[in-house]
Amino acid sequence: MPSVTRKPQTARKQQRRETLGRQLLEATERLMGEGLTFTELSVDRLASEGGISRATFYVYFEDKGQLLRLFAQHVFADLTEAAQRWWNSADARDPEDLRASITEIIARYRDHRSVLYAVIEMAAYDSEVDELYRGIMDGLVDAIAAIIERGQAAGTIAPMPVRATASALTWMVERTCHQTLRFTPESEDGALADSMTEVIWRTLYLEPAPRP
C-alpha cells in the first residue's frame, strides 16, 4: 500500500527537477560553447558540470534524451512565439513586417543555438527527440500552409501546391539558420534576413509575370 505517514512529494520532486534542469542547461551551454558535441557529453561530465552526481541525475531524468526534450520545450516555446509574429502579420502583405519577423526568428535562433544544435544532433539518431522536433516543425508548416490557403482564397497568392511549398519554405529557414549561424558572426544576420525575406516574398506574393 502507499505510504500513509507521509504524502507523496511528487510536486516537490517536480520542482527540483526543474531547478536541476536549469542548472544542467547552463552546464550544457557552457560545455557546448567549448566546442563539445552534445553526443560527446557523457552523463557524468554533464552532471559534474551541473554540480550534481551522476546518480542524482538518474533520479530526476531517464537519460540525456529526456533532459534534452525538457530543454527543447522551453526553447521551442520561445521560437514559436517569434514565428507567431510572422503569421499574425502575414495577411497584411507588408514586406517590412515579413523582414522584421524573419529577423526576430534569426535572433531567437542565435540565442538558443546551443540547445537547438543539440536537438538537431540528437534528432538524427534518437527517435523520440526526432518526433518532438518534427512535431514542432509540422506545426510551423501547418501555420504557413494556412497563410497560403487564405491568400489563395483571397486571390493574393498564386496557385501552388500548398503543403509542399509551406514545407519547403519552413525547412529553408530552419536549415539556413542552422548552417549559417554556426559560422557567421551576428553582423551578417541582416543579409541572411534579407535573402530569406526575398525568397519568401517572391514565392508567395509576387504577381506572376509572363514567362519568356
Next chain:
Amino acid sequence: MPSVTRKPQTARKQQRRETLGRQLLEATERLMGEGLTFTELSVDRLASEGGISRATFYVYFEDKGQLLRLFAQHVFADLTEAAQRWWNSADARDPEDLRASITEIIARYRDHRSVLYAVIEMAAYDSEVDELYRGIMDGLVDAIAAIIERGQAAGTIAPMPVRATASALTWMVERTCHQTLRFTPESEDGALADSMTEVIWRTLYLEPAPRP
C-alpha cells in the same frame, strides 16, 4: 628495413578495401532498410552482415566514420552529376529544364537515401563527416551563386544577396528532400518537384512587380 621478399601490396589492399566497401554498403542499406539507425549499428553487427569479422573490418577501415565517408564519396559523385544538369541549363531560363533537373535530383536522392540519411545523421556529431558534407554542399552553393551572378550581369536575375540566396535555395532542396522522402511515397515526388521548382523559379527569374 622494409620487406625484401615481397613488395608491399598496398594496391591490392586498396582494391580489397573497395570490394569490402561495396559489401558493407549493401549490408548497411539492408540494415537501415529494417529501420535501424546508422548510429545504432555496431561495428560487429555491420561486419557480420557484410560477411566479415569485426577484426577484419578494423584492418581495412579506421572506424565507422571512415567507412561512411567512403560511401558518401560515391553517392555525392552521383548526386553532383544530377545537380550539374541544373546549372548547365540554368542560363536558358526554361522552367521545364529546371523542373526536369529538380526531378532528377529528387530521384537520385531517393535512390541513395539510406546512405544520405546516415551521412546527415553522423555529420551531426562527427566533425570529419560534417566537414565532408559541408564541403559538398558548399560546392553546390558556389555553383548556384555563379548562376545568380551571371544572371545578374545579364540583367535576367534581380539584385539580391548572391551567396545568402544561393545558400537558402540549396539548403531548402537538401532539407526538403531529406524530410519529405523519409515519409512520403515516390508517387508524391512530382508534387515535391513542382513546389521546389516554383520557389526557385519565382525567386530567381520572375520579373519584379510593384509591391502593394
Next chain:
DNA sequence: ATGTTGTCAAGACAGTATGTCTGGATTCTC
C-alpha cells in the same frame, strides 16, 4: 530531543560498445 522522511554523493555492478592485439587456421602466390 528524537525519530521519521526526503535528498544526496559515492561507489559497486552488469551490460555493451570500442579499438587493439594475439594465435592459429586458411588461402593465395610464386
Next chain:
DNA sequence: GAGAATCCAGACATACTGTCTTGACAACAT
C-alpha cells in the same frame, strides 16, 4: 609445397550506460 598474405575467433583494456545500495545529512513533526 614453402612462404606470405589474409582471415577469424577470442582476449584485452577502456569507456559509457543505467540500476542499485549504502551512509551522511537536513527538514520536520511530535
